[in-house]
Amino acid sequence: MSESSLPTPGERFVNGVLPENPVFRQLLGLCPVLAVTATLASALTMSFAVAVVLLGANVVVSLIRGWLRPHLRIVVFTLTIAGFVTLVDKTMAAFLYPMSKELGPYLPLIIVNCIIICRCEVCASKQGVGAAAADALGQSLGFTLALCAIASVRELLGAGTLLGFQVMPAAWPEWVVMILPPGAFFTFGLLMALLSVIQLHREHRRVV
Amino acid sequence: MxxxxxxxxxxxxxxxxxxxxxxxxxxxxxxxxxxxxxxxxxxxxxDRIPDLVPGAVSGRASGREFEALDAEGLVCGTVTRAGGGGFGGPIELLLGWKGQELTGVYILAQNETPGLGTRITDPDWLKSFAGCQRGTACVLNEDVDGWTGATISSKAVVDAVNTALIPEVGHE
Amino acid sequence: MDTLGEILMIAFGAALIHNFVLHYFVGICPFIGVSRRVDLAFSMGCAVTFVVCVASVLSWTLTTWVLQPGAPIPSFIAGRDTDLTILTYLSYIVVIAASVQFVELYIRRYHPPLYKSFGVYLPLITTNCAILFACLEISKHVGGTATDAWGLHHALALALGGGIGFTLALVLMSGIRQELDLCDIPRPFVGIPVVMVVGGILALAFLGFTGSDQGLVDAFAKGGTP
CATH class of the missing domain: 1.10.12 (Lyase 2-enoyl-coa Hydratase; Chain  A, domain 2)
Incomplete structure (x- = not known):
């Protein structure tokens, strides 16, 4: 495919946020989406870590795309991602120790997060650094939005707080189940259903 | 070639x-x-040592244990680690000692049910462990109250403390 | 507790109490992607179980002999204590990729129809979080800071238990989804949302296993002493 037929950096960025949202549209990288969304703070930290790794991997892959060999490209992608994840993991353990303890194994699990390897394959290995960086920023913004949407619902209903601040009245009966694993499944399923309600509504209007 | x-x-x-x-x-x-x-x-x-041993301001590691130091830099107590199985996974504890007396308990890591089992991290409840003597087991609902809705978690903490209080039983 | 008891507890805990999919959310991609048919879900579960076991044994060996602080082999070469823990993630991902390649070759050679029906999902086992997760869980109990040192048998117990738990979750889900195909689902819920809600109900059911390990420990203790 020639580079001119691929989306421009601007389009890449916009696409990542909503039209090709990695979580709600492409259903990629769902482990952290469900696992670290019990509190908004951990969701934000996780999104930031993913953004750094995605940006780093996309830029590096885009820089070396001319020398990639087809059958070895996945290995190179994985190596790059694992390198960046180790760096982020160590940096976080050094400067944000409590958060790195809370995220636990989910930080190293970014290595096998499908979003990053998918973006390397779809965008960075075909386009220049500008487009790759814009794509990484757009996708991580979309990822952050999705994580924050789920996390705020879970934290608000489960603990009555947002980012640790009390939001709900003190009499709020905390829905502990929302913080527990089932709450993650329920919240994600219901949010997706909500999105498709909106979409169905729009399509219906267009037909009428 | x-x-x-x-x-x-x-x-x-x-x-x-x-x-x-x-x-x-x-x-x-x-x-x-x-x-x-x-x-x-x-x-x-x-960072926990000043809360665990009265009079201590800092601490240092010594082997598997930690020594609590007072304002003059003298050793005024020790801090040890203990562990046990809770309701949702392992529980890790820090225990502060002054001679043979238990002076403080802190939950370092736990995985209990939020809102129920996590009551074991309540500082006031953990204070009720202070005063236990090495060699005498601490009894749930007598020396220390159990939490309603967190019976197993409370028992896990008491068991972990007892393992440290009576080392012979723990190593059996 | 004796070794057999420990192994049983680890395997039981990994399979039911802390189920990989329903408690730790690792391996969600195949949980959604390959859970349309029971037979396919079962074969996928078996393949993952096998890869998890191979990868865990390899990663345990690697961690014990090479990666942990003061590990024998690099210390011997360097002549002093070494700490190669920073290479943990890199070497694990290589080990996993190699194990998956091995399983892929085996299935392609001896079970071609199965190979065809797996399609793209077989190489995707490499990026299945469950496998890296199992390796990471094991490494937590091997490194220098671990309070309870795990042997190879413990690692294998976790891998086997986790794999069986993964298979169980996948088969349960696919059974429910086959039934769901015949149901009249509200339109916005068609597809992934209903799978997620059903997954939530399954997770709720598995939450019931929490704490049952303590009861088993007590039963073991009673059975152990005459």
Missing amino acids: KSLILHVWHQSGLLLATGFFFGLTLGVAQVWLEPRIQANRLSETL
Whole structure:
């Protein structure tokens, strides 16, 4: 495919946020989406870590795309991602120790997060650094939005707080189940259903 | 022969170069960050020592235990680690000692049900352990109250403390 | 507790109490992607179980002998204590990729129809979080800071238990989804949302296993003493 037929950096960025949202549209990288969304703070930290790794991997892959060999490209992608994840993991353990303890194994699990390897394959290995960086920023913004949407619902209903601040009245009966694993499944399923309600509504209007 | 080397280089040169690059980067990161990470890991325990041993202002590691130091830098107590199985997974505890007397308990890590089992982290409840003597078991609902809705979690903490109070039983 | 008891507890805990999919959310991609038919879900579960076991054994060996602080082999070569923990993630991902390649070759050689029906999902086992997760869980109990040192048998117990738990979750889900195909689902819920809600109900059911390990420990203790 020639580079001119691929989306421009601007389009890449916009696409990542909503039209090709990695979580709600492409259903990629769902482990952290469900696992670290019990509190908004951990969701934000996780999104930031993913953004750094995605940006780093996309830029590096885009820089070396001319020398990639087809059958070895996945290995190179994985190596790059694992390198960046180790760096982020160590940096976080050094400067944000409590958060790195809370995220636990989910930080190293970014290595096998499908979003990053998918973006390397779809965008960075075909386009220049500008487009790759814009794509990484757009996708991580979309990822952050999705994580924050789920996390705020879970934290608000489960603990009555947002980012640790009390939001709900003190009499709020905390829905502990929302913080527990089932709450993650329920919240994600219901949010997706909500999105498709909106979409169905729009399509219906267009037909009428 | 020369063409073979060229072929291998052609195919895997990028892989080798990336590997080398990241090896170098990680080496630098290791040298730069590792001391900080170790210090973080240690201070997680050391920061708790003033709350666990009365009169202590700082602490230092000594082998598997930690020594509590008072304002003059003299050893005024010890802090040990203990562990046990809770309702949702392992529980890790820090215990403060002054001679043979237990002076404080802190939950370092736990995985209990939020809102129910997590009541074991309540500082006031943990204070009720203070005063236990080494060699005498602490009894649930007599020396220490159990939490309603967190019976197993409370029992797990009491069991872990008892393992430290009566070492012979723990090593059986 | 004796070794057999420990192994049983680890395997039981990994399979039911802390189920990989329903408690730790690792391996969600195949949980959604390959859970349309029971037979396919079962074969996928078996393949993952096998890869998890191979990868865990390899990663345990690697961690014990090479990666943990003061590990024998690099210390012997360097002549002093070494700490190669920073290479943990890199070497694990290589080990996992190699194990998956091995399983892929085996299935392609001896079970071609199965190979065809797996399609793209077989190489995707490499990026299945469950496997890296199992390796990471094991490494937590091997490194220098671990309070309870795990042997190879403990690692294998976790891998086997986790794999069986993964298979169980996948088969349960696919059974429910086959039934769901015949149901009249509200339109916005068609597809992934209903799978997620059903997954939530399954997770709720598995939450009931929490704490049952303590009861088993007590039963073991009673059975152990005459």
